[in-house]
Amino acid sequence: MSVPYSLDVRGLSCPEPVICTKNALDENNGLVIVLADSYVAAENIRRLVTSLGYQCATEKNADEFTITISK
Amino acid sequence: MGKKMIIVSGVVLGILGVLLVHFGNPTNMGVCVACFIRDIAGGLGLHRAAPVQYLRPEIMGFILGSFIISLKNREFGARGGSSPLLRFFMGMAMMIGAMIFLGCPLRMVLRLAAGDLNALVGLCGFIFGIFIGVQFLKKGFSLGRSQKQNITNGLAIPTFALVLLLLVIVAPAFIIFSESGPGAARAPLLIALAAGLIVGVLVQRSRLCQAGCFRDLMIIRDPHLLYGTLGIFLSALALNVAFGYFKLGFADQPIAHTDGLWNFIGLAVVGLGATLLGGCPLRQVILSGEGDTDAGIVLLGMLSGAAVAHNFGIAASGSGVTITGQIGVLVAAAFLLFVGFAFSAKTSSSQKGGIGYERSL
Numbered sequence: 153m154s155v156p157y158s159l160d161v162r163g164l165s166c167p168e169p170v171i172c173t174k175n176a177l178d179e180n181n182g183l184v185i186v187l188a189d190s191y192v193a194a195e196n197i198r199r200l201v202t203s204l205g206y207q208c209a210t211e212k213n214a215d216e217f218t219i220t221i222s223k
Numbered sequence: 224m225g226k227k228m229i230i231v232s233g234v235v236l237g238i239l240g241v242l243l244v245h246f247g248n249p250t251n252m253g254v255c256v257a258c259f260i261r262d263i264a265g266g267l268g269l270h271r272a273a274p275v276q277y278l279r280p281e282i283m284g285f286i287l288g289s290f291i292i293s294l295k296n297r298e299f300g301a302r303g304g305s306s307p308l309l310r311f312f313m314g315m316a317m318m319i320g321a322m323i324f325l326g327c328p329l330r331m332v333l334r335l336a337a338g339d340l341n342a343l344v345g346l347c348g349f350i351f352g353i354f355i356g357v358q359f360l361k362k363g364f365s366l367g368r369s370q371k372q373n374i375t376n377g378l379a380i381p382t383f384a385l386v387l388l389l390l391v392i393v394a395p396a397f398i399i400f401s402e403s404g405p406g407a408a409r410a411p412l413l414i415a416l417a418a419g420l421i422v423g424v425l426v427q428r429s430r431l432c433q434a435g436c437f438r439d440l441m442i443i444r445d446p447h448l449l450y451g452t453l454g455i456f457l458s459a460l461a462l463n464v465a466f467g468y469f470k471l472g473f474a475d476q477p478i479a480h481t482d483g484l485w486n487f488i489g490l491a492v493v494g495l496g497a498t499l500l501g502g503c504p505l506r507q508v509i510l511s512g513e514g515d516t517d518a519g520i521v522l523l524g525m526l527s528g529a530a531v532a533h534n535f536g537i538a539a540s541g542s543g544v545t546i547t548g549q550i551g552v553l554v555a556a557a558f559l560l561f562v563g564f565a566f567s568a569k570t571s572s573s574q575k576g577g578i579g580y581e582r583s584l
Contacts, residue, residue, distance in 0.1 A: 163368030165501035191298050192430055
């Protein structure tokens with residue numbers, strides 16, 4: 153079982169969270185956990201992930217989102 | 224946010240863009256973020272171009288609509304600190320580009336929907352500017368991370384909008400209202416404010432962004448935001464035809480010039496600036512209502528840019544673009560390119576995102 157790659161996109165402007173997530177998915181065989189701190193970033197990442205055919209689960213803790221992406 | 228929301232948001236924006244002309248706003252300028260911020264700069268006396276001075280309630284509506292809905296949905300939060308000073312000057316540069324084309328990307332779509340083919344040239348420039356911006360993003364461009372801030376920071380721009388609203392209602396002697404020209408063409412205050420509030424709420428919810436729609440297509444082939452722009456265009460087109468405002472051609476279009484090269488360059492500068500800043504002028508205004516102080520700084524930069532554009536004779540007019548305007552917009556373009564190079568560094572996601580949630584930028 154591979155260890156998911158942890159990516160922190162908190163505080164990054166649009167569309168950097170999406171670009172970082174896409175690069176991380178390419179580099180890490182589709183196993184990534186993303187930490188985001190805005191609704192917009194979380195929504196955009198979820199839309200990207202779905203369009204690329206990956207699965208994702210989002211957990212909201214206070215003002216932050218943890219998005220676990222897998223194949 | 225679903226596809227339905229972005230389409231509804233675009234359609235309503237297109238309808239209001241034409242209805243506001245019907246109620247008195249300038250022709251083909253029912254809503255224009257750049258022009259209306261320019262009018263506010265004039266109304267405050269920051270420039271003395273007599274035909275374009277009025278505190279446009281639509282802008283206050285955008286900010287307050289976004290503020291109210293983000294507060295209701297617990298999305299309001301003060302954040303900022305991502306190269307704020309540079310963002311101010313980038314806002315100025317973006318506004319100078321818009322003053323050369325005579326409109327922001329939103330007015331570009333509304334002009335196109337009224338048959339103004341000069342806007343088609345502008346659209347090509349806008350897409351070109353976004354394409355350049357995307358190349359910087361692919362090279363790792365970032366203005367740095369923003370941080371959470373004290374809530375008072377986030378309240379600054381909504382409070383500024385409330386003060387402007389109060390000033391337009393009370394109309395003290397030091398506030399200037401145009402007596403002729405586009406600044407004198409205005410929808411009744413309550414209608415303009417209501418339209419602004421509706422747009423503010425919808426765009427905050429749908430995240431509609433004119434630059435984002437082409438940027439996302441280029442980077443991740445995602446057409447989501449494009450549905451919003453298409454919604455604006457098609458609904459405005461239908462209403463323009465119904466009201467008899469539609470007039471196809473290049474010549475004699477309202478508040479526009481036919482200088483194709485400078486229409487192209489003007490909106491290319493806006494496209495580049497908007498891509499580097501993370502959103503078009505409308506998106507910046509909406510974000511500033513949500514507590515994003517970096518977007519608030521861009522808004523103040525646009526306000527100053529409008530003042531500079533008119534004080535220095537950079538702004539175009541119906542008769543074309545002045546030599547000063549040509550120099551001004553090229554300086555704005557050079558500045559944005561410089562920022563693009565200065566903040567681009569090819570990094571892997573591990574360097575940029577950080578492992579173990581370390582904040583590195």
